[in-house]
Amino acid sequence: MHSNETSLVRARGLTKQFGAFIAVDGIGFDVQPGEAFGFLGPNGAGKTSTMRMIACVSPATDGELRVLDMNPRTHASLIKARLGVVPQQDNLDTEITVRENLLMYARYFDIPRHLAEKRADALLQFVELDDRAGAQVESLSGGMKRRLTIARALVNEPELILLDEPTTGLDPQARHVVWERLYQLKRRGATLLLTTHYMDEAERLCDRLVVMDKAKIVAEGSPRELISRYSTREVLELRFPDDVHGTLDGRLSGIGERVEMLPDRVQVYAADGEHALQQVHALGIPFESALVRRSTLEDVFLRITGRALIE
Amino acid sequence: MTGRFSLSRRSAFSAYAGTLALPSPRRSLRMVQRNLVVYKHTWMVIVSGFFEPLFYLLGIGIGLGSMVPAIDGVSYSAFVAPGLLASSCLNGAITDGFFNIHFKLYFQKTYDGILATPMRVPDVVFGEMLWALGRGSVYAAAFLTVVLVLGEASGRPMLLSPWALLAWPAAVLAAAAFSAMAICLTTFARKVEDFDTVMGLLVMPMFLFSGIFVPVARFPDPVQWVMRATPLYHAVGLLRQLTTGSVSVAIFEHVAYLVVAGLVAFCVAMYRLERTLIK
Amino acid sequence: MTGALRIVHRNALVYRRAWRGSVFSSFLQPTLFFCAMGIGLGAMVDAGGEALPGGVTYAEFLAPGLLAAAAMQVAGFESTYPVLGKMMWFRNYEAITATPMSVTDLVLGELAWLALRLTAIAVAFVLVMTAFGIPRSPLVILAIPAAVLTGLAFAAPIMAFAATRKHSNTFNVLFRFVLTPLFLFSGVFVPISRLPRPLVRAAWFTPLFHGVELVRGLALGAVPPTWPLHLLFLAALAAAGIVVAQRTFRQRLHS
Numbered sequence: 001m002h003s004n005e006t007s008l009v010r011a012r013g014l015t016k017q018f019g020a021f022i023a024v025d026g027i028g029f030d031v032q033p034g035e036a037f038g039f040l041g042p043n044g045a046g047k048t049s050t051m052r053m054i055a056c057v058s059p060a061t062d063g064e065l066r067v068l069d070m071n072p073r074t075h076a077s078l079i080k081a082r083l084g085v086v087p088q089q090d091n092l093d094t095e096i097t098v099r100e101n102l103l104m105y106a107r108y109f110d111i112p113r114h115l116a117e118k119r120a121d122a123l124l125q126f127v128e129l130d131d132r133a134g135a136q137v138e139s140l141s142g143g144m145k146r147r148l149t150i151a152r153a154l155v156n157e158p159e160l161i162l163l164d165e166p167t168t169g170l171d172p173q174a175r176h177v178v179w180e181r182l183y184q185l186k187r188r189g190a191t192l193l194l195t196t197h198y199m200d201e202a203e204r205l206c207d208r209l210v211v212m213d214k215a216k217i218v219a220e221g222s223p224r225e226l227i228s229r230y231s232t233r234e235v236l237e238l239r240f241p242d243d244v245h246g247t248l249d250g251r252l253s254g255i256g257e258r259v260e261m262l263p264d265r266v267q268v269y270a271a272d273g274e275h276a277l278q279q280v281h282a283l284g285i286p287f288e289s290a291l292v293r294r295s296t297l298e299d300v301f302l303r304i305t306g307r308a309l310i311e
Numbered sequence: 312m313t314g315r316f317s318l319s320r321r322s323a324f325s326a327y328a329g330t331l332a333l334p335s336p337r338r339s340l341r342m343v344q345r346n347l348v349v350y351k352h353t354w355m356v357i358v359s360g361f362f363e364p365l366f367y368l369l370g371i372g373i374g375l376g377s378m379v380p381a382i383d384g385v386s387y388s389a390f391v392a393p394g395l396l397a398s399s400c401l402n403g404a405i406t407d408g409f410f411n412i413h414f415k416l417y418f419q420k421t422y423d424g425i426l427a428t429p430m431r432v433p434d435v436v437f438g439e440m441l442w443a444l445g446r447g448s449v450y451a452a453a454f455l456t457v458v459l460v461l462g463e464a465s466g467r468p469m470l471l472s473p474w475a476l477l478a479w480p481a482a483v484l485a486a487a488a489f490s491a492m493a494i495c496l497t498t499f500a501r502k503v504e505d506f507d508t509v510m511g512l513l514v515m516p517m518f519l520f521s522g523i524f525v526p527v528a529r530f531p532d533p534v535q536w537v538m539r540a541t542p543l544y545h546a547v548g549l550l551r552q553l554t555t556g557s558v559s560v561a562i563f564e565h566v567a568y569l570v571v572a573g574l575v576a577f578c579v580a581m582y583r584l585e586r587t588l589i590k
Numbered sequence: 591m592t593g594a595l596r597i598v599h600r601n602a603l604v605y606r607r608a609w610r611g612s613v614f615s616s617f618l619q620p621t622l623f624f625c626a627m628g629i630g631l632g633a634m635v636d637a638g639g640e641a642l643p644g645g646v647t648y649a650e651f652l653a654p655g656l657l658a659a660a661a662m663q664v665a666g667f668e669s670t671y672p673v674l675g676k677m678m679w680f681r682n683y684e685a686i687t688a689t690p691m692s693v694t695d696l697v698l699g700e701l702a703w704l705a706l707r708l709t710a711i712a713v714a715f716v717l718v719m720t721a722f723g724i725p726r727s728p729l730v731i732l733a734i735p736a737a738v739l740t741g742l743a744f745a746a747p748i749m750a751f752a753a754t755r756k757h758s759n760t761f762n763v764l765f766r767f768v769l770t771p772l773f774l775f776s777g778v779f780v781p782i783s784r785l786p787r788p789l790v791r792a793a794w795f796t797p798l799f800h801g802v803e804l805v806r807g808l809a810l811g812a813v814p815p816t817w818p819l820h821l822l823f824l825a826a827l828a829a830a831g832i833v834v835a836q837r838t839f840r841q842r843l844h845s
Contacts, residue, residue, distance in 0.1 A: 018590075057426055057589055077429040085427035091420040095349040104348060107341050108428035156428075353759050359766035370774030374785065378640045379631070515619050519626035529630055 008033050008160050008191050009054055013063035016049045023049040025215035026063060031193055033159075036186055038209035039195040040202045040297060042309055045212040047195035048088055051164045054193065055085050068160065081109060084158030088165045090145045092137045098148055099124065099133040102155055109156040116155070123151040127181060143174025150181060161185065163194040167201060179204060197309055199297035211301060218304050223297060230303045231295040232257050234273035238266045238280065239288045248285070255279045260302065269299070334437035338430050342438025343445065346407070360406065361450050364399040365457060368392060371524060373465075382526060385471065385555050392458045392469040393554040394523030396478065397546035399454045400486040403446035405514060408493025412439055413500060422588055432585045440490045440577065447486030448479075455479055458554075472556025481553055484566070485546035488573035492542060495576040498583035517543040522551075545569055601703040617714055620660040624718075627779070628652040643781055644812050650724050654733060654809040655778035657715045658801040661708050661741035666769050668704055669748040670761040677753060677842060693840045697749070697832060704745050705738050712737040719809065727811025736808060740801030743824040746831025753838040772798040777806075800824055 009031040016024040024046040031037045039047040052058035054067055056076040065072055067079050093101050099120055106116030124130040127147035132140065140148065146166065153161060166182070167175040182205055186192060196202055202209055203223045211219040211226070219226055227233075236256065240248065248266065252259045256270030256279075270276040273292030280287065301309045350357055372391035379387040415421040422435055455470075455478060462469035470478075496509060520534055521527065521543040527535055538544045549565035552558045632648035642651045676682040712734040719725055748764070755761075775789055776782070776798040782790055793799040800820035807813040814820075 055427060057423075059589065077431060080427060081429045083427070087423065087427070089420070091424035093345075093349075093421055093424070094419055096345075096352070100348050104341075104345050105424075105428065107344060108338075108425060108430050110337070110429070152424075153427075356759060356762050359763050363766055363770055366770050366774050370771075371779055374774070374780045375631075375635070377784065378638050378780070379634050380638045382634075511618055516622055519622050525626060525630035525634070529633065 006033060007031060007066075008068060009037075009193065010066045011050075011063065014050070014053065014060055014065050015062035016046070016053060016058065017061040022215050024053070027210075027212070027215075027217045029210055029217065029220065031160075031191065033191050034189055035207040036182075036192040036194070036205050038202045038206035039193075039212055040197070040199065040206075040209050040301070040309075041195075041212035042197055042307070044214075046215040047212055048164055050212075051162055051193070051195055055083060055162055056080055081156065082159045084153035084156065084161040086146075086149050086153045086161070086163040086166055088168070090149050092145060092148060092152070094137045096137070097133070098129060098135050098137060098140070101137065101148065102152055105152050106155045111156065119155055119157075123154055126154075126184075127151045128177070141174075143170050143177065146170060146174065146178060147181070150178065154185075158190070160191045160193060163192065165195055165197070167196075167198065175201075199301070199309055202297055209297075211297075211304065213301075213305050213307075219300065226297060226300045227295045229300075231299040232269040233271050233295060234269075234276075235293055235295050235299060236268040236270060236273045236276045236280070237289075237291040237293065238268065239264070239290075240266065241286065241288060244286060251283065251285065252280065255283075267299070269295070332431065332433055334433035335431075338434035339438035339441055341430065342435060343442045346439075346442040356406075357446065360402050360446075361399070361453050363402060364395040364450075364454055367398075368395050368458070368461075372469075373461075383557070385557075386467055386469075388467060389462070389469040389471055389555060390526075390551070391524060392462075393478070393550035394521070394547045396451055396454050396458070396482060396554075397485055397521075397543060397550050398518060398523060399450040400447040400482050400546065401489050401514070401518075401543060403450055404443050404486060404489035404493045407443040407446055408439070408490045409497045409500075409509065410506070412494055413497045413506075416497070416584075416587070417501075422584075426588055432588055433581055436494060436577070436581045436584055440487070440494055440580075443490035443493065444483065444486045447489060448483045451482035451486065452479055455482070470554050472554065474553045474556050474558055478550055478553045481549050481566075482546075484569055484573075485542075485549070488542055488546070488569040488576075491573040491576040491580065495580040495583070498580055498587065517541050522547050542569065542572055598699055598703045598706065601700070617660075617711055619663075620656045620715065621718060624649070624653055624656055628656070643783070644810060646726075646810060649722065650726070650810060651781070651806070652779065653719050653722070653724050654806040655802050657712060657719075657733065657737050657809075658740050658798060658805040659773050659776075659778050660711060660715065661737040661801065662744050662769060662772065662798050664708060664711060665704060665741035665745040666748060666765065668707070669745045670752045670764065671758060673700070673749055673752040674755055674758055674761075678756070693836055693843065697835045697839055700749065701742060701745060701832065705742060708738040708741040709734060716809075725809050725811075727808070729808045729811060729813065733805045733808040736801065736804040739821075739824045739828065740797060740805070743797040743801070743827040743831070746828045746835055748831075750831055750835035750838045753835065753842045772796055777802045797824055797827055 007030040009029075011030075012028045013026045014024060014028065015022070015026050027046075027050065029037075039045075039050060041047055049058065053060050053065060053072065056067070056072040056079050059073060068082055070079050072079060093104065096104065102120035102123060103113075103116050106119060107113075111119070121130070121133075124133055127150060129140075129144060129147055129151065132144065137145065137148070150163075150166070153163075163182075167178050170178065179201070182192060182194075186205075192205070194201075194205065206223060208220070208222050209226070210217045219230065221229065245266075248261070252266065252268065256268045256276045258269040260267040260269065268276050268280070277290055277292060280290070298309050301307070368388070368391065372388045372395065376387035376391070381387065382390050425435060426432065455475075458469045496513075500506065500509065517538075520530060520538050521541060522538070523543075527538055527544065530538070545565040545568040549562060549569070552562050552565075628649040632652065635642075635648040642648065644651075715737075716725070716730055716734060719730070751764075752761070775785060776793055776796060777785075778798075782793055782799065785793075800823045803814055804817060804820045804824075807817060
């Protein structure tokens with residue numbers, strides 16, 4: 001853990017409780033300027049609650065939290081002026097047009113009118129919605145609404161951008177467009193803080209991430225570090241006929257570093273997947289299909305918690 | 312630089328109270344600005360809200376007025392006009408303070424988006440109140456103008472005294488109180504069925520029994536007691552005293568009620584909205 | 591036809607949860623209106639000495655008018671927001687038309703359900719009127735179907751209109767500029783003869799006036815000789831509304 005004074009976000013023992021329910025249980029992390037920091041975990045892990053505390057719209061129950069070196073409890077407005085927030089569910093203003101959404105939002109930040117108009121036009125171009133500037137928000141597709149929400153979050157040129165599940169519910173093409181925009185923001189030096197339950201999103205976008213499960217942080221590091229620490233380089237996925245699957249107990253031991261039995265398949269973790277496959281061949285057990293792939297964060301999560309990321 | 316804080320229930324409350332700052336005028340006006348942008352698209356709704364009390368004035372105040380004898384020396388139309396003026400203030404407050412806020416709060420989640428900016432809950436609440444009260448005030452001004460013109464033109468004036476000059480500021484006060492109360496009420500309404508309850512058990516009986524069409528004194532005592540506790544009764548009483556010139560000491564009671572009820576409602580609204588939006 | 595009945599059944603299920611609100615708006619409201627205006631204002635009007643047609647008291651004059659008006663208000667409300675809601679937000683209609691039910695079933699079913707509710711409201715109204723000793727003739731029983739017909743004469747065309755809407759904004763305009771003026775200038779509160787001539791002439795082209803004439807005539811035992819005209823107007827308007835509604839519903843749902 002970096003205990004850097006220049007952390008943009010710093011949490012120690014951060015806790016959030018709703019009555020008896022503990023949503024966030026004493027977590028700690030640092031976010032450095034210019035990095036893309038991720039919270040990876042299944043639904044209900046406490047990611048959104050954490051984001052809301054950082055965004056100063058939810059008071060922490062216990063622990064310490066400093067955002068941009070300020071206390072969210074006392075300096076909320078000052079912090080929010082330098083944040084950009086893309087919430088999990090769009091809360092766009094459906095009563096006004098696309099461009100008016102950006103202009104109005106800029107006014108909430110006290111951005112002068114002429115500057116707001118320039119930024120709005122630039123942002124609409126950035127998210128490729130300039131041809132829909134005068135459209136009603138309701139007429140936009142889900143992907144377009146997300147892009148508009150992202151554009152809106154950038155209207156005050158924030159130092160820190162919070163994105164809560166930015167591509168959940170979007171079709172694959174829309175997801176790629178959003179990722180592309182987020183890459184561009186990274187290249188421009190923005191600090192991104194995002195939550196996701198998609199391991200491909202986490203791997204692609206995040207420089208560092210924490211894995212959250214059941215209100216706690218269970219692992220931390222860059223995607224590559226996590227994979228090398230908790231998994232092997234490659235994974236051999238085998239699917240066996242139903243009758244064979246039940247009889248595999250122990251028969252595959254010795255192949256690779258670890259064998260994980262899942263309900264529908266077997267995953268053999270090895271540094272060299274092809275070699276492991278040859279060993280399985282040699283054992284003579286008939287299988288339906290075999291796939292050698294690289295380890296992903298999904299495998300990391302499975303290793304740490306024994307469960308899949310997406311249930 | 313670092314602060315550790317551990318909160319018990321009681322200090323959680325005081326933390327909430329501590330975050331209840333005063334609204335900033337500049338930020339509150341952003342809410343008014345937003346409503347202006349919204350209504351740029353649906354201005355017809357605003358215009359139509361003005362006509363309802365006007366129709367009642369024509370239909371019942373004047374239409375039926377020829378069949379109703381004078382009340383305390385005041386013609387029926389002059390009796391009804393200030394009552395309908397008060398109700399016109401209420402119109403805007405109910406629509407923008409109650410229904411629209413409910414929609415923005417629970418369905419569109421507009422305020423969640425706004426609160427991700429430097430805007431705070433007191434700014435949002437006060438801003439929405441300013442808008443509702445502004446709308447009510449514009450209605451009141453237009454209505455007063457119509458009453459003046461109609462009355463003079465028909466030879467049966469409905470504004471009977473120089474005190475009527477204070478009628479518009481008084482109407483603004485009424486609109487402010489109504490707005491605050493409407494916003495407060497909307498924080499208690501959770502289901503759509505509550506709308507019917509509010510309109511049916513609150514607004515409609517008030518409209519009928521606050522003395523707009525029939526002097527409250529003519530109703531049975533229990534009804535009178537209940538009405539004296541409602542804001543519309545006091546708004547009607549205040550405005551009627553001013554437009555008919557029969558100003559008495561009771562005017563202070565009406566003003567005091569509106570000011571106090573409005574302030575209390577505003578504070579309760581702020582507190583409850585803070586609890587709802589920041590959790 | 592069974593499709594229409596199924597609509598009625600579905601609405602009954604939904605209504606059971608929301609009845610409290612609509613009891614207020616559809617029954618309590620006219621009753622309160624009657625107490626304040628009929629009795630409170632009525633005392634003042636009767637003291638004023640101006641004669642009402644038929645020599646009745648103001649309360650007796652107003653109550654049947656309020657019944658017809660209540661039918662209009664309920665019909666107006668039920669044919670706008672719920673229809674739009676089912677069309678757009680809850681998409682019930684879409685789901686229903688994916689089944690073997692036809693658009694005709696849908697329209698007739700909704701109107702049949704509304705007719706049931708209007709009947710219940712009208713019955714309650716007549717009972718309350720009787721408690722106040724207002725009806726002067728056994729014909730008041732017929733005032734119930736007359737009120738229901740008045741409601742349907744509003745509901746059918748308004749439903750047809752609602753099906754074409756994308757926003758509920760226009761409904762506001764409908765209530766403010768159509769229903770409210772009708773409420774005030776169709777002879778409910780003031781005998782139509784006391785209104786300026788142009789308004790009287792215009793009233794003949796609007797449904798509420800006809801409904802009020804029928805309901806009041808039946809309740810007070812003084813059915814006007816023009817009653818076939820009133821009946822025909824309301825029935826024709828309802829029928830035309832159903833025809834148009836089928837078309838707009840079909841256009842909306844099958845596009």
